[in-house]
Amino acid sequence: MWIILAIGLAVAAFWMFTLWRAARHEARAEASHPPRGQFVEIDGLRIHAEVMGNGPDLVMIHGSNGNTRDLTYALAPLLARQFRVILFDRPGLGFSDPLPKPSAGIAHQAAAMMQAARELGADRPMVLGHSYGGAVALAWAVHHPEAISGLIAVSAASNPWTTPLDPLYRVTSSPIGAAIAVPLITAYVPDSYVIRSLQEVFAPQPEPPDYAAHFGPGLSLRRSSLRANAWHRAILLDEIRALHRRYGEIAVPTEIVHGTADDTVNFDLHSVSLSRQIPAAQLRALAGIGHMPHHVASEEVAAAVLRAAQRAGLR
Template identity: 75%
Template sequence: MRLILVLALIACGFWALTLWRAARHEARAEASHPPRGQFVEVDGTRIHAEVLGEGPDLVMIHGSNGNTRDMTYALAPVLARHFRVILFDRPGLGFSDALPTDAAGIDQQAAILARAARAMGSDRPMVLGHSYGGAVALAWAVNHPDSLSALIPVSAASNPWTTPLDLLYRVTSNPIGAAVAVPLIAAYVPDWYVTKSLEDVFAPQSEPGDYANHFGPGLSLRRGSLRANAMHRALLLDQIRSLHLRYGEITIPTEIVHGTADDTVNFELHAVNLSNQIKGANLTALDGVGHMPHHVAVDAVVAAVLRAAHRAGLR
C-alpha cells in the first residue's frame, strides 16, 4: 500500500511538472510571436485576421497546423501590392478560437470564415487556400457560392485518398490521447523538432533560412493547437469524400496551382482530378516543385491570382 502511495505521488508530481512545462512553453511561444492583426467575432467565436494592402479583396487561408505567418512570409506582401489581403487564422490555430469538436471540419470552417470576411466588409472576396486551407476554400466555393468571386487552390487536398491517418493524429484526436499525449508533446517536444520537420514539407526545395523564426514553431506545439489540428485531420477524409462529388457546381473562375513533386498532397490525385472536376478551371503545374509553392514559386502563384482577378472582372 505504501509503495502504491509513493508511485501515485510520483505520478502526480510528474503530471504537475508536465502541465507547468506545457504552460511555460505556450507562454514563451505567444510572447515571441504575438497576434499581429485584429479580432472579429462570429457567434461568440473570435477569429484572428491580418489585413495588408488595398484593392479588390483576397482572403488567404493557411494549411495544416499553421497560422497567418505562413502566408505573410513571402506571398502576402507581394499580393498586397494589388489587393486588400485578408489573412485568417483557421479556427483553433494561431490565435483564433477553436470550434466544437463535432463541428470543426472544413464545412464549418468555411462557413465561419465566410462570415468573418463579411463582418470585415468583404462580401465576395477571391479565396486562396493552401493545402488543408485549399480544402476549406473548396468547401467555401461549394457551400457558399455567392460569397466569393474567384477560387485559387494551392497544393490543395481535394479528392479522397487511401493512405491511413498518421499514427500521431490517430492518438491525439481521440479523447485519451488529447488528454494525455497532447500535454506531453507540448511540454517536452522542443521547437527545433518542428523546425526539422519543415525540411520534409519543403522538399525537394530547401526551407528559407529564416522561415522558422518568422513562422513561430512554438505556436504549433500549444495544447489547443495540437488538439484542433488533430481533429481537423481526423475529420478531413470523410468530408472530402462528400465534398468532391459537388465540385461540378463550382462556376466561379478557378486557378489551381500545384507542384508536380508534391509528396504531401499528390499532384495527379488532387490537382489533375480537380482541374477536370471544375468546368473552366486552369491548372498551373509547377515542374519539380514540392508542397510549398507559395514560398518557392511566388511569382507563379501571384500570376495565378492575377489571372483569377482578371477572369472575375476585378482588374
C-alpha cells in the same frame, strides 16, 4: 500500500510538472510570436485576422498546423501591392478560437471565415487556400457560391485518398491521446522538431533560412493547436469524400497551382483530378516544385491570383 501511495504521488508530481512545463512553453511561444492583426467576433467565436494592402478583396487560408504567418512570409506582401489581402487563422489554430468538435470541419470553418470576411467588408472576395486550407476554400466555393468571386487552390487537398491517417494524428485526435499525449508533446518536444518537419514539407526545395523564425514553431506545439489540428486531420477524409462529388457546381474562375514533386499532397490525385471536376478550372503545374510553392515559387502563385482576378472582372 505505501509503495502504491508513493507511486501515485510520484505520478501526480510528474504530471503537475508536465502541465507547468507545457504552460511555460506556450507562454514563451505566444510572447515571441504574438497576434499581429485584429479579432473579429462571430457568434461568440473570435477569429484572428490580418489585413494588408488595397484593391479587390482576397482571403487567404493557411494549411495544417499553421497560422497567418505562413502566408505573410512571402506571398501576402507580394499580393498586397494589388489586393486587399485578408488572412485568417483557421478556427483552433494561431490565435483563433476553436469550433466545437461536432462542427469543426472544413464546411464550418469556411462558414466562420466567410462571416468574418463580411465583418471586414469583404462580401464576395476571391479565396486562396493552401493544402488543408485549399479544402476549406473548396468548401467555401461549394457551400457559399454567392460569397466568392474567384478560387485559387494551391497544393490543395481535394479528392479521397487511400493512405491511412498518420499514427501521431490517430493518437492525438483520440480522447485519451488528447488528454495525455498532447500535454507531453507540448511540454517535452522542442521547437526543433517542428523545424525539422518544415524542412521535410519544403522538400525537394530548401526551407528559406529565416522562415522558422518568422513562422513561430512553438505556436504549433501549444495544446489547443495540437488538439484542433489533429481533429481537423482525423475527419478530413470523410469530409472530402462528401465534398468532391459537388465540385462540378463551382462556377467561379478557378486557378489551380501545384508542384509536380509534392510528396505531401499528390499532384495527380488532387490537382489533375480537380482540374477536370471544376468546369471553370485552369491548372498550372510547377515542374519539380514541392508542397510549398507559395514560398519557393511565389511569383507563379501571384500570377495565378491575377489570372483569377482578370477572369472574374476584378482587374
